[in-house]
Amino acid sequence: MDFLQQILNGLVLGSIYALIALGYTMVYGIMGLINFAHGEVTMIGAMVTITVLGVLANAGVDLPGAVMVLLALMVAIPVCMLLGFTIERVAYRPLRNAPRLAPLITAIGLSIVLQNLAILIWGRNYIPFPPLLPHDSVNIFGASITVLQVVIIFLAIAIMVGLLLMVEKTKLGRAMRATSQNPAVAGLMGVNVNTVISMTFVIGAGLGAIAGVMVAANYDQAHSHMGFLIGLKAFTAAVLGGIGNLGGAVVGGILLGVIESLGAGYIGDLTGGFLGSHYQDIFAFMVLILVLVFRPSGLLGERVAERA
Amino acid sequence: MSLLEVKKLEVAYGGIQAVKGIDLHIEQGELVTLIGANGAGKTTTLKTLVGLVKPKSGSISYDGNDCTKIPVHHFVSKGLSLVPEGRGVFSRLTVEENLRMGAFYRNDPNAINAEIEHVYELFPRLKERYKQLAGTLSGGEQQMLAMGRAILAKPKLLLLDEPSMGLAPIIVQKIFEIVKMISQQGVTILLVEQNAKLALEVSDRGYVMESGKITMSGPAQELLHSDAVKKAYLGE
Ligand SMILES: Nc1ncnc2c1ncn2[C@@H]1O[C@H](COP(=O)(O)OP(=O)(O)O)[C@@H](O)[C@H]1O
Ligand SMILES: [Mg+2]
Numbered sequence A: 001m002d003f004l005q006q007i008l009n010g011l012v013l014g015s016i017y018a019l020i021a022l023g024y025t026m027v028y029g030i031m032g033l034i035n036f037a038h039g040e041v042t043m044i045g046a047m048v049t050i051t052v053l054g055v056l057a058n059a060g061v062d063l064p065g066a067v068m069v070l071l072a073l074m075v076a077i078p079v080c081m082l083l084g085f086t087i088e089r090v091a092y093r094p095l096r097n098a099p100r101l102a103p104l105i106t107a108i109g110l111s112i113v114l115q116n117l118a119i120l121i122w123g124r125n126y127i128p129f130p131p132l133l134p135h136d137s138v139n140i141f142g143a144s145i146t147v148l149q150v151v152i153i154f155l156a157i158a159i160m161v162g163l164l165l166m167v168e169k170t171k172l173g174r175a176m177r178a179t180s181q182n183p184a185v186a187g188l189m190g191v192n193v194n195t196v197i198s199m200t201f202v203i204g205a206g207l208g209a210i211a212g213v214m215v216a217a218n219y220d221q222a223h224s225h226m227g228f229l230i231g232l233k234a235f236t237a238a239v240l241g242g243i244g245n246l247g248g249a250v251v252g253g254i255l256l257g258v259i260e261s262l263g264a265g266y267i268g269d270l271t272g273g274f275l276g277s278h279y280q281d282i283f284a285f286m287v288l289i290l291v292l293v294f295r296p297s298g299l300l301g302e303r304v305a306e307r308a
Numbered sequence B: 001m002s003l004l005e006v007k008k009l010e011v012a013y014g015g016i017q018a019v020k021g022i023d024l025h026i027e028q029g030e031l032v033t034l035i036g037a038n039g040a041g042k043t044t045t046l047k048t049l050v051g052l053v054k055p056k057s058g059s060i061s062y063d064g065n066d067c068t069k070i071p072v073h074h075f076v077s078k079g080l081s082l083v084p085e086g087r088g089v090f091s092r093l094t095v096e097e098n099l100r101m102g103a104f105y106r107n108d109p110n111a112i113n114a115e116i117e118h119v120y121e122l123f124p125r126l127k128e129r130y131k132q133l134a135g136t137l138s139g140g141e142q143q144m145l146a147m148g149r150a151i152l153a154k155p156k157l158l159l160l161d162e163p164s165m166g167l168a169p170i171i172v173q174k175i176f177e178i179v180k181m182i183s184q185q186g187v188t189i190l191l192v193e194q195n196a197k198l199a200l201e202v203s204d205r206g207y208v209m210e211s212g213k214i215t216m217s218g219p220a221q222e223l224l225h226s227d228a229v230k231k232a233y234l235g236e
Helices: A004-031 A038-058 A066-094 A101-120 A147-169 A169-181 A183-187 A193-218 A224-242 A246-270 A281-294 B040-048 B095-102 B109-120 B122-127 B139-152 B169-184 B196-202 B220-225 B227-233
Strands: A137-140 A143-146 B004-013 B017-026 B031-036 B057-061 B080-085 B157-161 B188-193 B205-210 B213-221
Touching: A004 A038, A004 A101, A004 A143, A004 A147, A004 A169, A004 A193, A004 A224, A004 A246, A004 B057, A038 A101, A038 A193, A038 B169, A038 B227, A066 A101, A066 B205, A066 B213, A101 A224, A137 A147, A137 A169, A137 B188, A147 A169, A147 A193, A147 A246, A169 A183, A169 A193, A169 A281, A193 B169, A224 A246, A224 A281, B017 B031, B017 B213, B031 B040, B031 B169, B031 B196, B031 B213, B040 B057, B040 B080, B040 B157, B040 B188, B040 B220, B080 B139, B095 B109, B095 B139, B109 B122, B109 B139, B122 B139, B139 B169, B157 B169, B169 B188, B188 B196, B196 B220, B205 B220, B205 B227, B213 B220, B220 B227
Parallel strands: B031 B188, B031 B205, B080 B157, B157 B188
Antiparallel strands: A137 A143, B004 B017, B004 B057, B205 B213
16 A cells, blocks of 8 residues: 555545544533534534435436535535534533533433434435545546545635634634633623534534535445544544644644554554454544543643633 | 612522622722622622622612623623632733733724723733733733723723732732722722722722621721721731
């Protein structure tokens, strides 16, 4: 397996992980909570997109593939945003002052509920993502990457830059950072803390929806269980980068994608053929364990953040 | 009509009664101090005034309105600002971002920029450090930042919770000068302090709080010379 090829594959995977990891890290940053239902939001983003594409095709809409996908995203993103908003209101807000374990349990419960809801709606089988996007390959120094994958990487980068600028430069971003540091004082400054928290969930869910569609388009399929694994990996990426730190989520996501891809590429050689590339998933969890043991604050994370 | 009128206010944390039925009033333009020992209920009183803690019973009227049911984030736009105990600066925001948070509810960017410059004139130390994270400032600088941030909120009634706590005497002097200056500009102030002498010296009136109750009140000069206050709070 060619090294450069693995790096390219890793970058594609990594930029998707990064988008999802941002959702985990934003929510953690603002309320110290792991929103384990976030992976499910990603899955629902993919599922809704495929459904809308089916509806469009049935209605005889015949536009260029990219436009069709964009139209479907225009439905999937708001659906996921509404879902993110609802998740916070239903599962977390009533537990705002409860012990930390309580929202963790509702998060896992909610994740199961959403997964089963998806099974009710979309069944248990893999659903194909319609072949609307260009899968032609481009050659870069002997490694190949599809046009779609190039688009995924650049779109992810554009979205992440946009998010970082919003958080660093706008009034809403400043309010989000202030709320994450000291919600009571942010309230005294006139920040409606509930609104800021809702916005955080909504933005994270929107990013998750886009990432879900990227996954489905890249692998040509989606599945009602896909949210669990991808969510856990993105969570790993967030922890690797330093949970609560936006730049950390980006770095952690891309790094994890590359580690996983290189690992899958070389695991056969490393184990003398004993383990094959389908063991790809073990790398994410090895990373998670190693980080939690040796550097729980992550690569860019500070020591446990102070809270008022 | 008083700017602030508190009647029979009681506040409890679970079973612990922290404020046990106090009355106080503050007139437009006054500088009033609330002194008392640690644990007397001063911070709780201030927190209740801005909605951070809900009262058990009693009434609070500010500017003629009942404000026991208003959400915390609405107070600042009504002209009520609290500089909390321990300053409450956002440690991972820069000095300038902290000041801008003070003006969060406002939508007049030009005036805000001008007032930030004004705060920098008042506290040149903050200007030198405007890009620094607030958490890297000294305690005195953080207190200046917290007061500057409160100025940006354009309060009618400013509540200060122990602004001198933990600061060197020379910085305390500076902080009290600023309190007086803000007061002279027409802002009504309720100053909570353990440093009773300094607080009474700058104030018009004072209240003394002991275990959740107001035990004495009157013109600051009278309190300053009363034997009870001298004995309990001035160490004379
Ligand atoms: N969050 C809280 N939970 C329980 N008790 C509290 C809390 N905050 C303050 N108290 C108690 O209320 C009383 C008054 O405290 P406080 O208002 O902070 O006094 P002061 O500011 O005068 O030192 C004290 O007995 C204190 O222990
Ligand atoms: Mg206090």
